[in-house]
Amino acid sequence: MKIVRISTTLIGASIVFGFTLVMVLPAQEPTPESAETAVTSNTAEAEIETSRDDDMRELGADDEAPVPPMADDAPDAPSVEVPDTVGAILEQVTEEIETAIHEGMVDAMDNSDEKGRSNRGNSHSREIINFGSDVHLAEGKTSREIVSILGGALIEGDAQREVVAILGDVTVQGSVGGDVVAVLGDVTINGRVDGQVVSVLGRVQLGPEAVVDGEIVSVGGTIDQAPGSVVRGSTNQIAFMGEKDVDLDWLKAWIKNCLLFGRPLAVADNLGWAWMIAACFLGFYCLIALLMPSLVTQCAKTMEKKPGMSVLSAVLTLLITPIAMIVLSVTVVGPPILGLLIFFVAIFGKVVFFGWLGRRITEPAGWNFPALAVLLGGLISTAIYLVPFVGFAFQKLGGLIGTGIVVYTIILAMQANQTKPPAPAVVGGAPSTPPSTPPSSPESVTAAAASESYPRQSANFGAAIPPVLDASVEPTNENPATAEVPSDVPPPLRPPPAPAAAEIPVQLSTLPRVGFWERLAATFLDVIVVGIVVGLLGLGDYFAVWATAYFITFWALRGTTLGGVVLGIKVVRMDDRPVDWSVALVRGLGSFLSLFVMGLGFLWVAWDPQRQSWHDKIAGTIVVKMPNGVSLI
Numbered sequence: 356m357k358i359v360r361i362s363t364t365l366i367g368a369s370i371v372f373g374f375t376l377v378m379v380l381p382a383q384e385p386t387p388e389s390a391e392t393a394v395t396s397n398t399a400e401a402e403i404e405t406s407r408d409d410d411m412r413e414l415g416a417d418d419e420a421p422v423p424p425m426a427d428d429a430p431d432a433p434s435v436e437v438p439d440t441v442g443a444i445l446e447q448v449t450e451e452i453e454t455a456i457h458e459g460m461v462d463a464m465d466n467s468d469e470k471g472r473s474n475r476g477n478s479h480s481r482e483i484i485n486f487g488s489d490v491h492l493a494e495g496k497t498s499r500e501i502v503s504i505l506g507g508a509l510i511e512g513d514a515q516r517e518v519v520a521i522l523g524d525v526t527v528q529g530s531v532g533g534d535v536v537a538v539l540g541d542v543t544i545n546g547r548v549d550g551q552v553v554s555v556l557g558r559v560q561l562g563p564e565a566v567v568d569g570e571i572v573s574v575g576g577t578i579d580q581a582p583g584s585v586v587r588g589s590t591n592q593i594a595f596m597g598e599k600d601v602d603l604d605w606l607k608a609w610i611k612n613c614l615l616f617g618r619p620l621a622v623a624d625n626l627g628w629a630w631m632i633a634a635c636f637l638g639f640y641c642l643i644a645l646l647m648p649s650l651v652t653q654c655a656k657t658m659e660k661k662p663g664m665s666v667l668s669a670v671l672t673l674l675i676t677p678i679a680m681i682v683l684s685v686t687v688v689g690p691p692i693l694g695l696l697i698f699f700v701a702i703f704g705k706v707v708f709f710g711w712l713g714r715r716i717t718e719p720a721g722w723n724f725p726a727l728a729v730l731l732g733g734l735i736s737t738a739i740y741l742v743p744f745v746g747f748a749f750q751k752l753g754g755l756i757g758t759g760i761v762v763y764t765i766i767l768a769m770q771a772n773q774t775k776p777p778a779p780a781v782v783g784g785a786p787s788t789p790p791s792t793p794p795s796s797p798e799s800v801t802a803a804a805a806s807e808s809y810p811r812q813s814a815n816f817g818a819a820i821p822p823v824l825d826a827s828v829e830p831t832n833e834n835p836a837t838a839e840v841p842s843d844v845p846p847p848l849r850p851p852p853a854p855a856a857a858e859i860p861v862q863l864s865t866l867p868r869v870g871f872w873e874r875l876a877a878t879f880l881d882v883i884v885v886g887i888v889v890g891l892l893g894l895g896d897y898f899a900v901w902a903t904a905y906f907i908t909f910w911a912l913r914g915t916t917l918g919g920v921v922l923g924i925k926v927v928r929m930d931d932r933p934v935d936w937s938v939a940l941v942r943g944l945g946s947f948l949s950l951f952v953m954g955l956g957f958l959w960v961a962w963d964p965q966r967q968s969w970h971d972k973i974a975g976t977i978v979v980k981m982p983n984g985v986s987l988i
Contacts, residue, residue: 494529505615507540517550522611524557534569539607541576544584551588556595556603561586575603618746620737633740637733640706644726651725654707655714657764658756663972667941668766669759697758704757709733711760712753863927866979868966871958873922874978880918881905903943911939913987920987926976938974945970 482500483490489506492498496512500519507523510531517533518525525535526543534550535542542554545562551569552559558576561567563583570588571578575595580586608625620629644651658665676697683689712735713728722728736753740746885902889895909916914934915925926934926942949956949969956969967977981987 489523492529500533505611510546522607539603539610556606617744617748618740618742619750620740620746622741633737637730637737640709640733641726641729643703643706644710644729648725650703651707651710651729654760654764655711655725655728657767658707658711658760659714661763661767661975663945663969664975665760665763666756667759667945667973668763669755672758672762673755700761701754701758704759704761705754706757707760708753708757709736712736862931863925863979864929864931864977866927866981869922869924869978869980870966871961873924873980874960874968875957877916877918877922877924880921881916884917903946906946907936907939907943910934910942911936915987923981923983923985923987924978925981925987926978929975929977934976938976942970942974942976945973948973 481498482502483492483498484502485504485506487505488503490501490503490508492501492508492510492512492514494511498512498514500516501508501510501514503520503523505522506520508518508520508525510518510525510527511529513530513532515532517536518527518531519536519538520540521538522540523537524540524543525537527535527546527548530547530549532549534553535544535548536553536555537557538555539557540554541557541560542552543560543562544552544565544567546564547566549568552567552571554573554576556575557573559571559573559578561571561578561580561584563581565581565584565586567584567586567588571586571590572593573591574593576592578590578592580590605625605628608623609629612621612623612626613619613629620626620633676693679693680690683693706729709729709732710725711728711732713730713732716731717724717728736749739749742749882902885905886898889898889901894901906916909919910926911934914927919925928934928938946956946968949959960966960968960971965971965977971977
C-alpha cells in the first residue's frame with residue numbers, strides 16, 4: 356500500500372509540474388502587434404540570451420564580478436517566476452514523498468501495533484470523537500481535537516486543540532493546546548493547559564504539576580488547587596441554584612443508566628432515590644384504589660368491554676386538549692382549570708391502567724380486591740420499566756390509555772343518565788301508574804263491542820237495552836278468531852278479524868361473519884374502482900384521501916361498498932343500530948391505525964374470535980354475510 360501511495364504521489368507531482376509549465380510558459384510569449392514588432396522582439400530576445408550566457412560564464416569564473424548592464428536599446432525582459440513556482444511545488448511534493456516513505460518504513464517495522472500505526476500516520480491532523488466510551492491519548496501520541504460523549508478522556512500525550520467530555524470526566528497529564536471542557540463531569544489537571552478549564556456541574560482539581568494559562572470556571576462545583584500548581588488566569592466558582600458545591604452523582608447515574616437507555620428505572624449505583632420515588636407513587640395509587648374501589652373496577656370493566664373505544668378516546672383526548680387550551684385561553688382561567696383537570700384524570704387513569712392490568716391475575720383467581728389488582732399491575736409495569744428502549748414507551752402508553760379509559764367511562768355515564776326513563780309520578784304516596792288490564796276473553800270482547808255500539812244511558816233517563824243473543828247458539832271451544840258466527844248476530848257484535856302475523860325483524864348481528872379473504876377480495880375490488888376513477892380524473896396524488904372518502908360515504912349510506920355488493924357482505928353494528936356517519940368516520944380513521952402497524956390491524960381478522968379488525972373493534976362494527984336474494988343497493 357505504501358508503494359502505491361508513493362507512486363500515486365509521484366504521478367500527481369508530475370501532473371502538477373506539467374500543468375504549471377503549460378499555464379506559465381505561454382505567459383512568456385509576447386503578443387505581436389505587427390510583423391515589424393515581432394521581428395524586433397525576436398532580435399531583442401536573442402541579444403538578451405547572448406548577454407545572459409556571457410554573464411553566466413563570467414559568474415563561473417569570478418563570483419564577485421559585476422554583471423554588465425544590458426543594452427539601452429533592448430526592451431525590458433518579461434518577469435518570469437517559473438523556476439521559483441516549480442521549485443516550491445517540487446519541494447512540497449518531495450516532502451510528501453519523504454514523509455510517505457518514512458511512514459512506510461516505520462509501519463513495516465511495527466506490524467504488530469495496528470492502532471499505533473494509525474495514530475502515527477495521522478498524528479498531525481487526527482480528530483478523535485467517541486460516543487459511549489472513554490478516550491485515551493497515550494504518552495507520545497498527538498491529536499488535534501478530542502470529543503467524548505457519554506465517556507471520559509485521559510490525556511497523557513499532546514492534544515493540540517480543545518478537549519471536551521459530555522457526561523464524563525477529563526484527566527490531563529500531558530498537554531492541551533486549547534480549552535478543557537467537561538459537562539456533568541469532573542476535571543483533573545496535572546499537566547499543561549494553554550486555554551481555559553470549564554466544568555459544568557462538576558469539580559476542578561489541580562495537581563502539583565498543573566499549569567493553566569487561561570482562567571478556570573466551575574459551575575456548581577468546587578475548585579481544588581494543590582500547592583505548586585500554576586494558574587495564570589482567574590478562578591471563578593459559580594453557584595448553581597444557590598449552592599456552590601452540588602453533588603449531582605445521582606443525576607449523572609440516572610442519565611447514563613436510564614435516560615440514555617430509554618427507561619425510567621435501572622439497577623445501578625446512585626439510583627436508590629429513583630426506586631424510592633417509584634415505590635411512593637405505587638403506594639399512592641393503591642391508596643386511591645382503597646378509597647374508590649367501585650370507580651376503579653367500573654373503569655377497568657370499561658376497558659375490558661370496550662377496548663377499542665377506550666383507545667380511541669385516549670387518542671382524541673391527546674389531540675383535542677391543545678385545541679381546547681387555545682380556545683379557552685380567551686377566558687384566562689380556562690387553561691389552568693383544564694390543565695388541572697387533565698392532571699387529576701391522568702393520575703386516576705394510571706390507577707385504572709394498573710388495576711386493569713392486575714385484574715388479568717386477580718379475576719381468574721377470584722380475588723375481588725381493586726387495591727390488590729393495582730399493586731400487581733404496578734409490579735408488572737415496574738418490571739417492564741427496566742427493559743431498555745421499552746420502559747419509557749410503556750410508561751407513556753399506560754398513562755395515555757388510562758386517561759382514555761377514564762374519559763370514555765365518563766362519556767358512558769353521561770349517556771346513561773340521558774337515556775334513563777323518568778321515574779313515575781307519585782300521587783297520594785303511591786305511584787300513579789295505570790292499572791293493568793287483564794287479557795280479554797271472547798265474551799268480554801263481544802260485550803265491549805256491544806257497549807261501544809249501544810251507548811249506555813243513566814238510570815234516571817232510562818236505558819236502551821241491547822238485544823240478547825239467541826240462547827240456542829251453543830258456545831264452542833274453537834278459536835274465536837276462526838269460529839263461525841251465526842248470521843243473525845248483528846255486525847257490531849261480531850268479533851274483529853284477527854290481524855295478520857307481524858314479520859319478525861332479522862338481527863343482522865346474528866348473521867354469519869365474514870373472514871379475512873372475502874374482506875380482502877372486496878377491498879381489492881374497491882381499490883381498483885377508486886384507482887380507475889382517480890386516474891381518469893387525474894387525482895392520483897390524493898388517492899388515499901379519495902379512497903377514505905369513498906369508504907366512509909358508502910358505509911354511512913348503504914353499509915357496504917361496491918366490492919361488498921359483489922360479494923354480498925355488509926358492515927353492521929354489534930348492537931344492530933344503523934351505521935351512521937359518526938360510526939363510518941370512526942371506522943375509516945381507525946383503519947389507518949390498522950394499516951400503520953404493518954397492516955396487523957387488518958390481519959387481526961384471521962385469528963380473532965369475533966372476526967373483527969382493529970378498526971372494527973374501535974367502531975363497534977362487524978362484517979356479516981347477507982342472505983341470498985337480499986338487495987344491498
